[in-house]
């Protein structure tokens with residue numbers, strides 16, 4: 001393994017590509033990394049936010065995305081795939097997605113104001129899928145981004161684990177720990 005690459009995460013939709021002979025991106029503020037470099041780990045830290053890993057096994061390109069409500073609201077997943085298409089000539093039908101543990105609609109209550117903003121911004125998603133009362137389903141937005149990008153439904157893999165209420169695994173949750181929290185690292189490496 002040559003390097004471990006992650007960004008200073010700021011809930012943005014800034015997306016960086018990692019190229020080994022270019023200046024380091026490690027201190028850059030952003031929330032998604034794309035690379036085609038071999039033996040380099042690219043990853044994101046999460047505790048309630050959604051980690052998404054993308055893999056194009058044909059062009060050998062991978063990405064790691066950190067998508068909290070802001071990144072999700074701003075469709076960082078859609079934008080990351082658009083950059084994979086533009087910069088690496090990826091075909092969406094070759095990309096596979098892996099959605100990791102995050103706070104799910106069982107536990108993620110948001111304010112009326114944020115609910116209204118999401119209903120307005122994500123009006124193409126069924127209301128019943130997007131919200132259960134005031135509980136937001138971040139994954140429904142991300143899956144919508146993936147499908148809109150042209151990805152195949154059977155290439156979308158979701159763990160279905162809620163960081164807040166899962167009891168089977170020890171998962172870090174920002175909300176549950178009220179700020180005093182650890183984080184998980186979701187990463188991908190090309191061999």
Ligand SMILES: [Zn+2]
Pocket residue numbers: 103104105106107162163164165166
């Ligand atoms: Zn839950």
